[in-house]
Amino acid sequence: GGGLTADGLPTLWVRRRLLEAADVYFDRKKSGEHVVVVTLSAGTPHKPMPLDPQSGYQVYEAEASARWLVREHKVPAEDVFEENWSLDTIANAFFLRTTHTDPAGWNRLLVISNAFHMARTMEIFRKVFDLPPFQHSKYSLEFREVPDEGVEPAVLEKRRVREAKSLASFREKSASITSMQQMHAFIFKE
Numbered sequence: 001g002g003g004l005t006a007d008g009l010p011t012l013w014v015r016r017r018l019l020e021a022a023d024v025y026f027d028r029k030k031s032g033e034h035v036v037v038v039t040l041s042a043g044t045p046h047k048p049m050p051l052d053p054q055s056g057y058q059v060y061e062a063e064a065s066a067r068w069l070v071r072e073h074k075v076p077a078e079d080v081f082e083e084n085w086s087l088d089t090i091a092n093a094f095f096l097r098t099t100h101t102d103p104a105g106w107n108r109l110l111v112i113s114n115a116f117h118m119a120r121t122m123e124i125f126r127k128v129f130d131l132p133p134f135q136h137s138k139y140s141l142e143f144r145e146v147p148d149e150g151v152e153p154a155v156l157e158k159r160r161v162r163e164a165k166s167l168a169s170f171r172e173k174s175a176s177i178t179s180m181q182q183m184h185a186f187i188f189k190e
Contacts, residue, residue: 001041001061001092002114008050008059010068012150017112018065020146022073024110038081038100039065040092060084089121090170093128094187098180102135110142116159118145120167127170131180 002014010018021037028035041061043049049058062082069075083099086092100106109129113121122143129139148156173190177183 001044001086001089002065002117003044004050004059004061004064006050008052008064010061010065013114013146013148014061014065015068016146016149017114018068018073020112020144022069022075024112024144025075025079036079036081036106037066037069037075038083038096039063039069040083040096041086042084043087045087089117089124090128091187093125094183097128101129101139105136107137108140108142110144112144112146114148114151115145116148116151116156116163118143120163120170123167124170127174127177128180128183131178131183133180 002017003011004014005011025035025037039062043058043061049060051057052059060082062084066080066082069080070077081100083092083095085095085099101109109125111121111125125141125143129141151159174183174186177186
């Protein structure tokens, strides 16, 4: 997630996330680990999705980020997966888990996001990935924060305020959620 430019490319702050993901990918690959990268998000419900200037089709955030990883950072396409269903951070975590990590058995995750978004990201991902039932063993989550490069100061301040409000709202609304079934109901009925 994180947004796209008007012509469907990752924003500067998203590119910083992708650079970090590529660096981690190649470092861990060198040490012999099995590593994949999953890019997240269809877009946002708050504004129209950008259109590809050549095809005229909508560009999904996860697709644009996956393309960027493959083309700009040379991450092999067979190790890049997309989650194109979600429209917010809660659904990012839910669909990552239900579409990829549970079925594939990936239980060690590193979540990368910008500083302005990290507190809420950590809270949401921990909540979603701690909920039973578990398809395999419990999840091990790590988080890596990258700088907010490319975000205008006035926009960054507004985002921080919105993030704090959204985090408080999530804590309140999700406090009684104790299973993936309840999280499903929360996402699709709230």
